[in-house]
Amino acid sequence: MTHLEARGTAMGALDEDHLATAAAAAAAIVAACECYEEEEHDIVEVGGGDGDGDGEAPADAMEPAVRALLLGLGEDARREGLRRTPKRVAKAFRDGTRGYRQKVKDIVQGALFPEVGVDKRTGSAGGTGGQVVVRDIDLFSYCESCLLPFSVQCHVGYVPSGGRVVGLSKLSRVADVFAKRLQNPQRLANEVCSALHGSIQPAGVAVALQCWHIPLPENLKCKSMQGWISTSHSSCSGVFEGENSSFWNDFSALLKLRGIDMERDNHSASISWCPLRSHEVPVCNGHHKKATTNGAISPKSMPAPSNMVSAVSSMLLSLGEDPIRKELVGTPLRYVQWLMKFRACNLDVKLNGFTLNNLSVYESPTGDAIGHRAIHSELHLPFCAQCEHHLLPFYGVVHIGYFVSGDGEVIDRSHFQALVHFYGCKLQVQERMTRQIAEAVYSVSRGGVIVVVEANHICMISRGIEKLRSSTATIAVLGQFLTDPSAKALFLQNILDATGLAA
Numbered sequence: 001m002t003h004l005e006a007r008g009t010a011m012g013a014l015d016e017d018h019l020a021t022a023a024a025a026a027a028a029i030v031a032a033c034e035c036y037e038e039e040e041h042d043i044v045e046v047g048g049g050d051g052d053g054d055g056e057a058p059a060d061a062m063e064p065a066v067r068a069l070l071l072g073l074g075e076d077a078r079r080e081g082l083r084r085t086p087k088r089v090a091k092a093f094r095d096g097t098r099g100y101r102q103k104v105k106d107i108v109q110g111a112l113f114p115e116v117g118v119d120k121r122t123g124s125a126g127g128t129g130g131q132v133v134v135r136d137i138d139l140f141s142y143c144e145s146c147l148l149p150f151s152v153q154c155h156v157g158y159v160p161s162g163g164r165v166v167g168l169s170k171l172s173r174v175a176d177v178f179a180k181r182l183q184n185p186q187r188l189a190n191e192v193c194s195a196l197h198g199s200i201q202p203a204g205v206a207v208a209l210q211c212w213h214i215p216l217p218e219n220l221k222c223k224s225m226q227g228w229i230s231t232s233h234s235s236c237s238g239v240f241e242g243e244n245s246s247f248w249n250d251f252s253a254l255l256k257l258r259g260i261d262m263e264r265d266n267h268s269a270s271i272s273w274c275p276l277r278s279h280e281v282p283v284c285n286g287h288h289k290k291a292t293t294n295g296a297i298s299p300k301s302m303p304a305p306s307n308m309v310s311a312v313s314s315m316l317l318s319l320g321e322d323p324i325r326k327e328l329v330g331t332p333l334r335y336v337q338w339l340m341k342f343r344a345c346n347l348d349v350k351l352n353g354f355t356l357n358n359l360s361v362y363e364s365p366t367g368d369a370i371g372h373r374a375i376h377s378e379l380h381l382p383f384c385a386q387c388e389h390h391l392l393p394f395y396g397v398v399h400i401g402y403f404v405s406g407d408g409e410v411i412d413r414s415h416f417q418a419l420v421h422f423y424g425c426k427l428q429v430q431e432r433m434t435r436q437i438a439e440a441v442y443s444v445s446r447g448g449v450i451v452v453v454e455a456n457h458i459c460m461i462s463r464g465i466e467k468l469r470s471s472t473a474t475i476a477v478l479g480q481f482l483t484d485p486s487a488k489a490l491f492l493q494n495i496l497d498a499t500g501l502a503a
Contacts, residue, residue, distance in 0.1 A: 061318045062090035065311035066391070069336070072308040074344035075427060081388050082427070089391050092459070096142050096149065097319050099180030107174055108199040111167040115160070127164050129203065131247060133157040133254045137172045140461060143213060144182035144327050145274035147312070147335040149392070149458055150213040151228075152179060152188070155260065157251045158196060159203040159239055166200045174199070175207075182321060182328070184273060185211040189235035197237045204238025206251045208262045214393060214458065215275045217341060217384035217425070229275055232262060276334040304336040312336060342386035342426050375491055376445075377401040378416045379498045383424035385433060387459050394430065396455030396471070398437060401491040403447030403480050411444060430455050430474050438476035448480030450491050 066086035070077040077086070117126020124130045139152040156171045178191040193207040212228040219227055239247045255262050312332035313323045321328065377400065384395040398420045404410055423436045430453055438451040453474045460470050481488050 061314040062093065063087060065315045065318070066090060068311040069308055069339060069391070072305050072311075072336075073339060073342065073427065075388075081429065085389055085391065088389055092390055092392070093142075093315065093319060095180075096140070097181055097321075099177045100320050102177045102180075104174055104177060104195045104199050107177065108166065108170055111170045112164045112200060113167070114163055115165045116163045127160040127162065129159055129161075131157055131159050131250055131254075132165065132168075133251060134168055134171045135255065135258055135260070137175055139176055139179040141179040141181070141183045141188060143274050144184055145331055145334060146276040146338060147182075147331060148214055148276075148338065149461075150185075150211055151461070152185070152212075153210045154179075154192070155208040155255055155262070156192070156196070157206040157240075157254070158200070159247060161201065161203040164200075171196070182319075184327070185209055185231060185233045186235075189233045193235040193237055202238065204236065204240040204247060206236045206240040206248060207234060208251075208255060208260075209233045210260070210262075211273075213273060213275065214395075217393070217395070219275070229273065231273055234262060274334075276338060277330075304333050304340060308336045308339075309333050339386070339391070344426055375401050375487060375494075376404060376410055377491060377494055378411075378413050379495060381413075381417055381420045383420045385424040385426065385428040385430075387457060388427035388429060390459040391427075392458040394455045394457040394459070394472075396453065398424075399452040399454075399491075399495050400437065400441060401450045401481070401494070402441055402445040403449075403487075405446040411441070416441075430457075430472055434474040434476045438478055442478045448482070448484070448487070449476075449478045450481040450488060451476045452492070452495060 063086035066089045067077045070082055070085065075082060077083070115127040117124075117128045117130060133155065134157075135155045137154040137156065139154050140149050141152060142148070143150050154172075154175045156175060158166075158171075160166075174195055175192045178188055178195065189207045189209050193205050196202070196207075197205045210230065210232050212230050215227055215229055236245075236248060239245065240251065242248075252262055309332045312335050316323045316328065316332070323329075323332065379397075379399045381398040381400070382395075383398055384393055386392070387394050400416055402411075419437060419440055423433050423440075434451055434453045437453075438449050441451070442449040455472050455474075457470075457472060460472075477488065481491070
């Protein structure tokens with residue numbers, strides 16, 4: 001292998017000054033959050049379907065750091081929906097970085113089997129030069145630049161040697177070891193390739209990755225994975241190396257049978273991979289500054305409180321990472337800036353003269369005319385929110401249908417979009433958001449309201465659950481839609497028809 005460097009299993013020790021500073025920051029976070037400790041200890045842990053109640057290692061800086069982040073977002077970490085969030089987030093990060101605690105040799109050991117095959121002089125098969133490719137291995141990793149998960153579809157090929165083949169599941173498990181670390185796509189491809197080459201001693205290894213990174217909230221599209229930042233990366237060793245390698249050509253051809261067009265070295269620069277780095281300008285010593293418009297900082301950026309940045313640094317230390325590693329410099333700041341997009345606020349939003357705030361605005365109208373009227377609807381209103389249980393984004397579309405009573409008003413689409421943004425751009429759960437939107441519209445329309453929210457939850461695909469194609473739909477029905485099944489069916493059919501046209 002001429003261009004691959006295996007990553008060491010143990011990181012270099014932190015210098016004493018930095019370690020002392022980070023430890024002091026972690027201690028300050030613990031002290032700032034100790035008022036919540038007694039209440040947290042009263043929670044009885046019960047194993048649940050989502051795995052949140054499993055036994056955990058003794059508490060460290062992770063959970064107090066998450067509490068500090070919640071406080072920085074203006075939230076009350078003691079309210080019901082957030083009481084166990086620090087434990088859930090810590091568990092998700094530990095699970096997502098378990099690869100640091102795993103060794104490739106423990107996986108591959110005992111998984112090599114004799115499979116001699118035909119003699120090389122008459123062909124290649126079995127353990128004598130026949131290529132083996134495992135395609136479509138779904139993985140998830142954490143982006144080392146912003147700590148948000150990214151999706152990976154991995155394809156691994158190798159050419160056996162010495163009359164031995166490896167159990168096929170081991171290829172996937174080795175890839176997962178390196179995916180479950182803070183990563184960037186090209187290094188992930190290199191490390192998987194290097195580890196397989198060193199552990200099974202084949203004639204060569206090829207690794208191809210297709211990766212998708214969630215974009216900034218304002219760039220998310222309605223459909224699953226649409227609008228995500230995608231890139232392809234590859235790495236190879238042994239007989240796959242060289243521009244005219246027939247083994248690489250065979251590898252590419254076998255991927256094309258699955259509709260995957262993978263070119264060698266088809267990848268973009270790492271700085272454009274993470275959307276939170278795409279607007280940064282590189283300066284000296286590996287640091288970055290914000291891109292400017294006519295010399296001014298973009299108005300969308302907001303200052304990140306230093307105590308929140310320190311909290312994220314202590315989380316990295318708790319995971320066994322080195323916050324001053326070159327690739328992680330700036331990561332705590334970027335993660336906090338992402339979270340600050342979902343900061344709790346008490347700003348009021350006006351909807352056709354009605355002022356909305358964080359309190360429920362539902363008011364039962366004095367009368368509700370049942371006469372048949374046209375259904376007003378606004379479909380495919382995009383949103384991005386942050387799950388308050390795991391501090392991971394969920395995104396999708398909102399469909400709103402409503403009747404207007406005698407004293408109600410037709411609402412403009414721009415007002416609906418502002419309403420969806422108001423209730424979505426904060427720590428949320430989908431069920432509550434659906435109800436809040438329905439109640440707000442009902443208070444204005446005074447007739448009947450139906451709200452359908454379709455969303456993809458990153459927490460469903462990145463923290464051990466890994467249900468790639470799952471999505472969640474919620475519905476809220478008020479007023480006339482409760483008593484008129486035909487109106488409800490008509491609105492749902494309108495969503496179906498509009499979705500078909502948009503496909």
